[in-house]
Amino acid sequence: MTTIEYLMNGFGTALIWYNLLFAFVGVLIGTAVGVLPGIGPMSGVALLIPVTATITGGLPPEQAATSAIILLAGVYYGAMYGGSTTSILLNTPGESSSVVTTLDGYQMAKKGRAGSALSIAAIGSFVGGAVTIIAMVLLAEPLSNIALKFGPAEYFSLMLLGLAAVSGLAGKSVTKALMMTICGLLIGTIGIDNVSGIARFTFDIPWLYQGIEFLTIAVGLFALGEVFKTILEKEEEEEDIAKINNLLPSKSELKESAGPIARGSILGFFIGILPGAGATLASFFSYLTEKRISKTPEKFGTGTIAGVAAPETANNAASGGAMIPLLTLGIPGSGTTAILMGALMMYNVQPGPLLFDEHPDVAWGLIASMFIGNIMLLILNLPLVKVFAKIILTPKKYLLPIIIAISIFGVYAVQVSTYDLLLLLACGGLGYFLSKNDYPIAPLVLGLVLGPMIENNMRRALTITDGDYSIFFTRPLSLTFLIITALWLLIPVFMKMKGKKVIINVEG
Amino acid sequence: MDIKFDRCAAVVFLAVGLLSVIGSRGIASSSYGSVVGPDIFPLFLGILLMILAIRLFYETFQVSRSAGKKEKLRYKPFFIIFIATLLYILTLETIGYVITTFVFLFICFQTMEKGKWVTSLIISAGFSGVIYFLFVNVLKGTLPGWPIWFS
16 A cells, blocks of 8 residues: 555544544644643653543444544644643643743734734644654654664663753753753563563552552653642742734735745744654754844734744744654653653554554544544634633643543553552652752653563564674664763763753653 | 752762662662663663762862852742642642642732732632532543541
């Protein structure tokens, strides 16, 4: 079958009524998650995994996986749309990826141009999303064909690269980020070893034999951690929501933002593909680029439409681009994609080069649904933006306890174990204290998801060579990956020594 | 950034690394047909973690003691909600989902902000009832519904 045929089949899957419904619910919740400052895309997706798992329980496994991933991915890119709304109207970014949007967006709103800022943000997001989906369609086959040629040694090195990239960009201190990665990998070794069947670090406790469930850790660290943070550091800030007058941008505004949108899509897409660099970095870079090439750079920060169009396009393009390494190589480049990968693995669907051969429905259905989801978001966001802006007024007093209750319900529904709930609560507390002290959490989850795969590939590579570690350095591709890994970790250290500022990625 | 926290964390991580090194030495070192046993990977990780922990400990001495602004944390509601969550988890299987969820939500709502009894009561009752009904009756899932001594 050709790519076009696969894509058509994908649309066939995505257009089944319940998948349309799943996509719609996903983008709707995603927009809400984007608007609410307390919940980011990571905790939103983590919270919804158990909920979708129970809803899709009645479907056959493969269809259940498709529907679940359609919903979860919808939350992910929907959050990118929603984040802009509060940045523009309230000067409070809902996500870290729309922090830059506040610079010009809020200024525009102050001048009474909130409507055009919002609609340009929505249009830009749509274009960015659409461009990446087309690029994804074109790149998926060739990339997964290359990946099929990888042996265990190449995989091991590539995954090390992925981990290093995420840790290198994850927080203020690379040491702390690496420690969290190692902790994630170590937690991943708990349980019965896949290869030899020997129990490791189980201390004869039956509950530990199946290993620590990724879901419990992710929901605890992200969702509960953020809830505890909001409870402890309550800030009372009541700001007026800017009025939205005319929703449609004028012709000159459209013309002005065409360039930034085009550049933002391409830049965002390529930054998204890079492991470790996510939507936040993409939005920063595209804003800076626009400022640099603009004829009137002094206008940036005073409410120019290019300053809204570029970052909003780029963060959406990046969230699509981040799906490419996940789907074709099986290597998530960020916290949120790591959680998506964990969700797929719960359904026994292994992301990676074989995904397009073994589960074409899942892969192409997802790609097609992202296209449909983006159209839904555009339709949803333009007329309903006022409704979404009201979501931010949801009293925290009701929201926070309900998030705790949903986490507990979700984990219990999937795991049916009180031990998991206790672990969940402990992770919530840990998540708060760790991220408060600059220990990034995303690398830990990434390590936990990738750990067993890294170990299996390492042992397979070493079994081939009878324990000779030189295989990782003699195979050219593997060596290349290892060199990039080393550079990725070492260059920032040297740059810091020279007194240069290193850009970091706060999101996941 | 809290230097004290970092030092304690470095010591804890060092201990974790050491324990996993010790623990991995207790795991069989080879499995049938392979010279690379299940002990290698955790052993490496343990050693790496120890090295990183020592580096973190060393880094804490380099950072100049910056006087961070002291934020006021609201510990009281946090502890009440934390304890409430713990009790909720521990009693979930014996008293059942509907009653525990209702009580838990009500306590949390009132902790976050006193007053508006009726709204709190309605939302907590609504949430626990709707979730239980949807999950058990519509989706046919299993949840401990009511106290065990009822059934």
